[in-house]
Amino acid sequence: MRVALFLTCVNDTLYPDTGRAVVKLLTRLGVEVDFPMAQTCCGQAHYNTGYRHEAEPLARHFSDVFGEYEAIVTPSGSCGAMVRELYPRMGERARAEGRGDTLAATLAPVVPKTYELTEFLVDVLGVTDVGAYYPHKVTYHPTCHGLRSLGLGDRPLKLLQAVKGLELVELPGADECCGFGGTFAVKNADVSAAMGTDKVRNAESTGAEVLCAADNSCLMHIGGTMTRLHTEMRPVHIAEILAATEASAEVSTEEEPSA
Amino acid sequence: MSGTFVGMPAFPAFPVAAHEAVNDQTLRGNLRHATHTIRAKRAKAVAELSDWAALREAGKQIKDHTLRHLDRYLLQLEESVTAAGGIVHWAADADEANLIVTQLVKETGESEVVKVKSMATQEIGLNEALEAAGIRAYETDLAELIVQLGKDRPSHILVPAIHRNRGEIREIFAREMSEWGRPAPDGLTDTPAELAEAARLHLREKFLRAKVGVSGANFMVADTGTLVVVESEGNGRMCLTLPETLISVVGIEKIVPTWQDLEVFLQTLPRSSTAERMNPYTSTWTGTTDGDGPRAFHLVLLDNGRTDTLADEVGRQALRCIRCSACLNVCPVYERAGGHAYGSVYPGPIGAILSPQLRGTASEIDASLPYASSLCGACYEVCPVAIDIPEVLVHLRERVVEGGPVTREGNKVVLQPAKGHAAERAAMRAARWTFTHPGALRTGQRLASRTRRFHPRTLPGPGKAWSGTRDLPTVPAEPFRDWWQRTHGGKDGAK
Known part of the structure; x- marks a missing residue:
């Protein structure tokens, strides 16, 4: 199966470890992974801030880059939801504006074959035990778009439960938003920060060392709040946990050049 | 009106x-x-x-x-x-x-x-x-x-x-x-x-x-x-x-x-x-x-704005509301901001889509309400008449930043984009240009990586909205795409 990794612009720029972890994990599971170099951004930030028309060229670009692959895998619930839920809506809106079916037709091929990472593992590859080893106490935060738009359900938990050495503890108020919300984090900074603080306090109450999620943008907000509140916890993307093995207790960051 | x-x-x-x-x-x-x-x-x-x-x-x-x-x-x-x-x-x-x-x-x-x-x-x-x-x-x-x-x-x-x-x-x-x-x-x-x-x-x-x-x-x-x-x-x-x-x-x-x-x-x-x-x-x-x-x-x-609301294909679903308030009770923003912040008798998520439609988006409060949400979707999940509140919020954000055709007092009018979004609009356009030119994105990423030792932990001016309560992420030594190209040969060059 020829699978394209849609890493997302945020992960590409700020969280390359997550990308390396996805490549390592999928390769270990026998998947041939490609990273199309022309990929950029799905357009979610534009769309959700009210710039739908600016998001359209980005969606078309996405379709150009990924259209030929059998499956597109992304380690982001919200970017996955952008393609699966909102690309069809963009097509409908263009039609309603009297611009015909062109946009809908252009975007249609990528919609059904885009998978969030945990969906791809559980639904397409049919695995829950990915052979990972991670000897830490972990709590899991289901991010909103993964939870509600994609309906990831208990897939991430099943994957985490099968990880050797990992102790999974339940997060109180797990399904409450962490307060990131893209531009919401700066447009309504006070409320966003209050939500983030409550999320971190709930996470701390579990006694876990690691707060895990399937979306680094939420983890950027939660992690930034954690360091500011001087908590001992660390935010870790689920891909990095699933990629870790006994040979490499942590995901390898080898080959990173010194800056 | x-x-x-x-x-x-x-x-x-x-x-x-x-x-x-x-x-x-x-x-x-x-x-x-x-x-x-x-x-x-x-x-x-x-x-x-x-x-x-x-x-x-x-x-x-x-x-x-x-x-x-x-x-x-x-x-x-x-x-x-x-x-x-x-x-x-x-x-x-x-x-x-x-x-x-x-x-x-x-x-x-x-x-x-x-x-x-x-x-x-x-x-x-x-x-x-x-x-x-x-x-x-x-x-x-x-x-x-x-x-x-x-x-x-x-x-x-x-x-x-x-x-x-x-x-x-x-x-x-x-x-x-x-x-x-x-x-x-x-x-x-x-x-x-x-x-x-x-x-x-x-x-x-x-x-x-x-x-x-x-x-x-x-x-x-x-x-x-x-x-x-x-x-x-x-x-x-x-x-x-x-x-x-x-x-x-x-x-x-x-x-x-x-x-x-x-x-x-x-x-x-x-x-x-x-x-x-x-x-x-x-x-x-x-x-x-x-x-x-x-x-x-x-x-x-x-009526009081209801017929105007009905004229909007996306926004009209707000009129299904039976005023149960389940969306308020489940909303993390309402829970922390309280009802008065919404400046209307209709607070919470439903208020954030109802008030800017019934009253229009001309006032400060009404232009800000569509943004009073992290789009977490909890409101839609509990709504007993399935109003997709996040969809309408995003639609109204578009109305604020782009303007466009609306119905006011029964007449079709074309709204101008709201003031105060000029810098954001310019940034969104610049980002769109960069993201449709992968080479430019790569240049930007490399620049960020190479200057990373000089990046501050907090930001001045408007950036304080982020860094007032949260540390900034550290920029890695190289973006993923550079690592990929070094290790996997970059079979597929940037278009």
């Missing part, structure tokens, strides 16, 4: 109002306790029904069908109400509605009215309009009474005094009741039973004295002309039956075609709002009946 929201001062933008609320620890505590309690109860009440998803879909379809044919059902309703002995009045906006009600009360010769809890009369500022005409309106719903006595504003659709705790309510009763009628009993404590008894005694004399009642309605049945009020306390039943004259002000979207349609909503509304299987009092009335209840019945049908 110059008269929309009489008596409402200019409200600050949402983030400004929310700033104060977030830092008010008493308010945060009151809201956290109240919303979490009702949230859990609602989830339990809904989980009891195996056909909840089907009821939700049915409610959505009934409302969509009715809205699609609203013109026909409104005329049918007028005919049915008139045939049953009622008188129908049509109000295009708040001013017209207030004028009609004031005139009707004056014609009775009375100078006071008792009120059933009603969002429509709050929306038009009826109490203030009556006060200006020398008519005193007494709120009889317990929470509305607390708000009225406290010279306060409602902060929740169902529980307007949700921002108050028992101690504060005791204070208000002890201090204010004597100004409005029967004083609070001496030595009043903050136990719920004593507070309820104080309210009961205070209100009883008003029910027995009142000659005019004013209400809204949860539903209006087009084929029989029946109005329906759903409540918990029984004060509504008093106001609907004891006075000689009953005036009901109801938004035009409250119609259902037949009694059979009520079957759906009388299951979904109580479970969604109070988490009850069935609410204690459901009052229905059809025109007037000799020797039973009010001798005169007036129905004021209120």
Whole structure:
């Protein structure tokens, strides 16, 4: 199966470890992974801030880059939801504006074959035990778009439960938003920060060392709040946990050049 | 529509109002306790029904069908109400509605009215309009009474005094009741039973004295002309039956075609709002009946921006709302910002999509409401008529930043993009250009990586909105794409 990794612009720029972890994990599971170099951004930030028309060229670009692959895998619930839920809506809106079916037709091929990472593992590859080893106490935060738009359900938990050495503890108020919300984090900074603080306090109450999620943008907000509140916890993307093995207790960051 | 929201001062933008609320620890505590309690109860009440998803879909379809044919059902309703002995009045906006009600009360010769809890009369500022005409309106719903006595504003659709705790309510009763009628009993404590008894005694004399009642309605049945009020306390039943004259002000979207349609909503509304299987009092009335209840019945049908909202293909779903307030109770933003920050009698997620449609997006508060959400989707999940609130929020954000065609007062107009978004618009355009030119993206990423030792941990100016409470992520030594190209040969070059 020829699978394209849609890493997302945020992960590409700020969280390359997550990308390396996805490549390592999928390769270990026998998947041939490609990273199309022309990929950029799905357009979610534009769309959700009210710039739908600016998001359209980005969606078309996405379709150009990924259209030929059998499956597109992304380690982001919200970017996955952008393609699966909102690309069809963009097509409908263009039609309603009297611009015909062109946009809908252009975007249609990528919609059904885009998978969030945990969906791809559980639904397409049919695995829950990915052979990972991670000897830490972990709590899991289901991010909103993964939870509600994609309906990831208990897939991430099943994957985490099968990880050797990992102790999974339940997060109180797990399904409450962490307060990131893209531009919401700066447009309504006070409320966003209050939500983030409550999320971190709930996470701390579990006694876990690691707060895990399937979306680094939420983890950027939660992690930034954690360091500011001087908590001992660390935010870790689920891909990095699933990629870790006994040979490499942590995901390898080898080959990173010194800056 | 110059008269929309009489008596409402200019409200600050949402983030400004929310700033104060977030830092008010008493308010945060009151809201956290109240919303979490009702949230859990609602989830339990809904989980009891195996056909909840089907009821939700049915409610959505009934409302969509009715809205699609609203013109026909409104005329049918007028005919049915008139045939049953009622008188129908049509109000295009708040001013017209207030004028009609004031005139009707004056014609009775009375100078006071008792009120059933009603969002429509709050929306038009009826109490203030009556006060200006020398008519005193007494709120009889317990929470509305607390708000009225406290010279306060409602902060929740169902529980307007949700921002108050028992101690504060005791204070208000002890201090204010004597100004409005029967004083609070001496030595009043903050136990719920004593507070309820104080309210009961205070209100009883008003029910027995009142000659005019004013209400809204949860539903209006087009084929029989029946109005329906759903409540918990029984004060509504008093106001609907004891006075000689009953005036009901109801938004035009409250119609259902037949009694059979009520079957759906009388299951979904109580479970969604109070988490009850069935609410204690459901009052229905059809025109007037000799020797039973009010001798005169007036129905004021209120538009006040609803027809304009109906003209918008995406936004019109907000008119399905049955005012259950489940979306408020589950909203993490409402829980922390409180209802007053929304600058409208409709707070929370539904308010954030209803107010900017009913009132337009011209004011600071209305232009900021579509952004008062992290788009987490919890509101959509609980909505018993499946209003996709995040979809409408994003649609209204688009209206704010891009402008475009809308309907105002029945006329098609083209809005200009809102002021204050110029820098954001430029940034979005620049980002779009970069993201459609992968080479440019790569250059930017490399620049960020190579300068990373000089990146500050906090940002000045507008960047403080992020770094005031959160550390910035550290930029890695190289972006993923560079690593990929080094290790996998970059089979697929940047286009």
